[in-house]
Amino acid sequence: xxxxxxxxxxxxxxxxxxxxxxxxxxxxxxxxxxxxxxxxxxxxxxxxxxxxxxxxxxxxxxxxxxxxxxxxxxxxxxxxxxxxxxxxxxxxxxxxxxxxxxxxxxxxxxxxxxxxxxxxxxxxxxxxxxxxxxxxxxxxxxxxxxxxxxxxxxxxxxxxxxxxxxxxxxxxxxxxxxxxxxxxxxxxxxxxxxxxxxxxxxxxxxxxxxxxxxxxxxxxxxxxxxxxxxxxxxxxxxxxxxxxxxxxxxxxxxxxxxxxxxxxxxxxxxxxxxxxxxxxxxxxxxxxxxxxxxxxxxxxxxxxxxxxxxxxxxxxxxxxxxxxxxxxxxxxxxxxxxxxxxxxxxxxxxxxxxxxxxxxxxxxxxxxxxxxxxxxxxxxxxxxxxxxxxxxxxxxxxxxxxxxxxxxxxxxxxxxxxxxxxxxxxxxxxxxxxxxx
Amino acid sequence: xxxxxxxxxxxxxxxxxxxxxxxxxxxxxxxxxxxxxxxxxxxxxxxxxxxxxxxxxxxxxxxxxxxxxxxxxxxxxxxxxxxxxxxxxxxxxxxxxxxxxxxxxxxxxxxxxxxxxxxxxxxxxxxxxxxxxxxxxxxxxxxxxxxxxxxxxxxxxxxxxxxxxxxxxxxxxxxxxxxxxxxxxxxxxxxxxxxxxxxxxxxxxxxxxxxxxxxxxxxxxxxxxxxxxxxxxxxxxxxxxxxxxxxxxxxxxxxxxxxxxxxxxxxxxxxxxxxxxxxxxxxxxxxxxxxxxxxxxxxxxxxxxxxxxxxxxxxxxxxxxxxxxxxxxxxxxxxxxxxxxxxxxxxxxxxxxxxxxxxxxxxxxxxxxxxxxxxxxxxxxxxxxxxxxxxxxxxxxxxxxxxxxxxxxxxxxxxxxxxxxxxxxxxxxxxxxxxxxxxxxxxxxxxxxxxxxxxxxxxxxxxxx
Numbered sequence: 001x002x003x004x005x006x007x008x009x010x011x012x013x014x015x016x017x018x019x020x021x022x023x024x025x026x027x028x029x030x031x032x033x034x035x036x037x038x039x040x041x042x043x044x045x046x047x048x049x050x051x052x053x054x055x056x057x058x059x060x061x062x063x064x065x066x067x068x069x070x071x072x073x074x075x076x077x078x079x080x081x082x083x084x085x086x087x088x089x090x091x092x093x094x095x096x097x098x099x100x101x102x103x104x105x106x107x108x109x110x111x112x113x114x115x116x117x118x119x120x121x122x123x124x125x126x127x128x129x130x131x132x133x134x135x136x137x138x139x140x141x142x143x144x145x146x147x148x149x150x151x152x153x154x155x156x157x158x159x160x161x162x163x164x165x166x167x168x169x170x171x172x173x174x175x176x177x178x179x180x181x182x183x184x185x186x187x188x189x190x191x192x193x194x195x196x197x198x199x200x201x202x203x204x205x206x207x208x209x210x211x212x213x214x215x216x217x218x219x220x221x222x223x224x225x226x227x228x229x230x231x232x233x234x235x236x237x238x239x240x241x242x243x244x245x246x247x248x249x250x251x252x253x254x255x256x257x258x259x260x261x262x263x264x265x266x267x268x269x270x271x272x273x274x275x276x277x278x279x280x281x282x283x284x285x286x287x288x289x290x291x292x293x294x295x296x297x298x299x300x301x302x303x304x305x306x307x308x309x310x311x312x313x314x315x316x317x318x319x320x321x322x323x324x325x326x327x328x329x330x331x332x333x334x335x336x337x338x339x340x341x342x343x344x345x346x347x348x349x350x351x352x353x354x355x356x357x358x359x360x361x362x363x364x365x366x367x368x369x370x371x372x373x374x375x376x377x378x379x380x381x382x383x384x385x386x387x388x389x390x391x392x393x394x395x396x397x398x399x400x401x402x403x404x405x406x407x408x409x410x411x412x413x414x415x416x417x418x419x420x421x422x423x424x425x426x427x428x429x430x431x432x433x434x435x436x437x
Numbered sequence: 438x439x440x441x442x443x444x445x446x447x448x449x450x451x452x453x454x455x456x457x458x459x460x461x462x463x464x465x466x467x468x469x470x471x472x473x474x475x476x477x478x479x480x481x482x483x484x485x486x487x488x489x490x491x492x493x494x495x496x497x498x499x500x501x502x503x504x505x506x507x508x509x510x511x512x513x514x515x516x517x518x519x520x521x522x523x524x525x526x527x528x529x530x531x532x533x534x535x536x537x538x539x540x541x542x543x544x545x546x547x548x549x550x551x552x553x554x555x556x557x558x559x560x561x562x563x564x565x566x567x568x569x570x571x572x573x574x575x576x577x578x579x580x581x582x583x584x585x586x587x588x589x590x591x592x593x594x595x596x597x598x599x600x601x602x603x604x605x606x607x608x609x610x611x612x613x614x615x616x617x618x619x620x621x622x623x624x625x626x627x628x629x630x631x632x633x634x635x636x637x638x639x640x641x642x643x644x645x646x647x648x649x650x651x652x653x654x655x656x657x658x659x660x661x662x663x664x665x666x667x668x669x670x671x672x673x674x675x676x677x678x679x680x681x682x683x684x685x686x687x688x689x690x691x692x693x694x695x696x697x698x699x700x701x702x703x704x705x706x707x708x709x710x711x712x713x714x715x716x717x718x719x720x721x722x723x724x725x726x727x728x729x730x731x732x733x734x735x736x737x738x739x740x741x742x743x744x745x746x747x748x749x750x751x752x753x754x755x756x757x758x759x760x761x762x763x764x765x766x767x768x769x770x771x772x773x774x775x776x777x778x779x780x781x782x783x784x785x786x787x788x789x790x791x792x793x794x795x796x797x798x799x800x801x802x803x804x805x806x807x808x809x810x811x812x813x814x815x816x817x818x819x820x821x822x823x824x825x826x827x828x829x830x831x832x833x834x835x836x837x838x839x840x841x842x843x844x845x846x847x848x849x850x851x852x853x854x855x856x857x858x859x860x861x862x863x864x865x866x867x868x869x870x871x872x873x874x875x876x877x878x879x880x881x882x883x884x885x886x887x888x889x890x891x892x893x894x895x896x897x898x899x900x901x902x
Contacts, residue, residue, distance in 0.1 A: 207634045208632070212631055212632060215534050274451075281878040282456060286874055289858075294463060373723065374723075377844070397729060401733075407730070414722055421720075
């Protein structure tokens with residue numbers, strides 16, 4: 001192994017005694033949770049390689065002597081970095097192009113491929129005119145879309161939603177919760193002028209960062225995801241840039257005036273608790289529906305909204321942990337050694353407060369996937385062409401005799417949610433402080 | 438204790454105000470023009486005459502600015518809200534964003550509006566039929582497009598149509614004036630104004646204030662969808678949601694609590710393992726999936742036709758009491774099942790967890806050593822101490838009652854609050870959305886207060902001083 005640092009025997013022993021090594025060992029003892037984790041990795045692989053597992057383009061193909069990979073090329077085209085050669089544009093890959101030889105993915109259909117010869121094909125009954133290679137193994141829906149392909153690509157969407165939504169919730173939740181929990185209501189002191197200027201400045205920063213750019217951002221949303229991300233980054237850059245300028249340039253000279261430089265306490269904990277109370281008082285689904293009604297349908301907005309609504313749980317957990325940790329001796333020691341409170345929080349307190357956050361993340365991913373399938377089941381927030389598990393399940397409502405539409409996608413949702421719940425439970429047991437020897 | 442309750446109730450007020458502002462903003466931002474919807478406009482039909490539009494707008498109270506103040510740039514006029522049509526307002530805002538000179542844009546807008554309305558005043562005769570249609574189409578484009586090339590293209594296409602027949606040629610001078618005013622807009626740009634922030638104060642005469650002041654006195658207004666008073670509508674739909682929620686909670690608590698206690702006592706036996714697994718699976722099953730499966734397999738003539746899939750059943754006007762219960766109950770079994778099983782599983786697990794941690798305590802061992810019967814040990818001593826998680830869940834009942842279970846009600850077509858809210862958000866029926874969400878928020882906070890009081894009742898060590 002050339003990439004791992006060789007540890008001495010003593011360092012290995014020390015590593016084994018560390019808290020996270022202990023947690024890993026405890027987790028591995030729980031066979032159910034371990035199995036769930038491996039299965040989740042397996043599903044993750046399916047999600048990553050979905051295009052290679054179910055696609056209407058060949059993985060490898062030889063056309064007039066040149067070997068190429070249309071699947072990989074589709075990634076390049078999708079990013080906007082390349083274009084299809086003329087003979088490949090707008091073709092039906094199976095019928096129109098005369099390949100020398102092809103290697104097709106196991107499921108030779110893309111979820112949005114329509115197959116009018118085989119509408120509402122049942123997986124158990126005979127499918128007209130289909131060889132074993134092209135059989136719809138899990139049936140089709142009312143316009144002939146293959147269910148297996150839909151399930152495979154649905155895995156990708158489900159995982160993306162889970163990870164991105166929880167990632168966003170984590171970032172916001174950990175940031176706000178740790179400041180509120182560690183500094184409480186009494187510790188966060190800043191000079192009066194800094195508070196006033198930052199509050200005023202945030203209005204200006206918001207104005208120049210977002211308001212005057214609102215049309216640019218609005219147009220970028222309709223464009224590709226890449227332009228939207230770039231524009232949002234620019235906006236955030238302007239926002240924080242203005243705040244940084246104010247804090248670095250305007251505040252230091254003005255701080256010297258006694259009346260302005262007076263230190264006042266900002267009750268961070270109180271502010272955060274009130275914010276959480278406002279968000280929590282509105283039933284989650286109602287809040288999500290109200291926000292989703294404003295934006296136009298897109299998976300990206302669904303992810304962002306679930307994240308924006310779900311950060312409260314994580315913030316609460318990390319706040320509670322930090323309220324406990326800030327009174328422990330090693331934090332006191334860090335102050336005695338002269339470290340700033342901020343450094344004590346970032347380097348010492350937060351890493352030790354992450355255990356309940358991990359548990360919340362595991363359950364949170366499960367709940368995010370459930371919420372997204374609920375939204376696509378109701379037909380809200382997700383564009384009509386995108387096939388997710390919830391969308392397939394909703395198709396079963398209009399055609400109750402198509403039992404394969406009811407069973408398989410719902411089963412996928414159920415299994416994924418269960419797996420993450422089991423991982424969460426395994427983490428709870430592994431991290432339980434009472435069982436520590 | 439009483440002082441604590443009063444303090445908590447006082448804190449409700451700022452939280453409720455914040456929630457009301459949040460929901461108001463979210464609802465206003467939703468796309469869709471309620472004025473047009475109420476007048477029955479369709480995109481293909483004739484445009485609504487301005488008089489009717491303005492009258493309806495005033496009646497709905499939408500001719501006021503949205504909030505007490507607004508933060509925008511210097512380029513914006515403080516009277517933009519007076520422009521009736523939402524599509525026009527948005528287009529004007531974009532034009533301001535592009536060029537920044539409101540006085541010129543205002544003149545251009547007035548001219549193009551005049552042009553558009555004049556086209557409707559021209560009498561149709563045999564010659565100008567086709568041209569009139571095209572003129573109306575392109576003139577409208579002037580009002581709803583902001584991009585330079587789109588506007589220029591509309592002008593170019595308008596010219597030949599206007600010149601084509603003598604009756605439409607009368608529009609020519611107006612056309613020239615409109616074009617002139619647009620050229621003014623593009624040549625006298627003041628884009629810098631967009632970069633200067635401005636703060637406009639509207640005072641008490643705004644939509645939010647009007648709505649909020651009516652809300653606190655209990656006048657919830659009328660729904661946009663059918664003009665019925667909202668209080669009546671909510672009353673109708675609340676009836677079913679309350680019945681379903683009440684029965685569901687009763688069943689949940691009656692079954693889950695003993696089940697949880699039982700499984701805590703039977704820990705480490707195979708029965709317990711099986712039970713825990715079943716409960717875990719129940720808890721993870723998505724309710725909309727189970728509902729769909731149940732409808733597919735239990736309500737179809739092809740498979741088993743045990744239950745009716747939709748609705749709450751038709752009951753004749755002189756049906757007897759028991760017959761009413763029979764019909765309604767028959768329809769409600771499946772929705773009730775879907776509603777209940779998830780909370781049942783969750784509650785059992787919580788009960789079990791709480792009981793387990795209590796049973797490990799020393800005082801339980803003492804009670805047993807004292808010679809108390811197992812029944813007394815469990816129900817008199819252990820049970821009361823494990824109630825805390827149960828009470829927490831009780832606090833969530835009230836918001837569930839309001840939001841109903843949107844999914845179950847939609848799938849089984851039950852006329853409950855969840856469906857009411859869903860349709861209101863989609864419409865968008867702003868007064869309905871505010872009212873329901875505010876009620877939900879209010880009930881949530883009452884729920885938490887009740888839970889805190891119950892904590893203190895159940896555990897005398899908890900005091901609020």
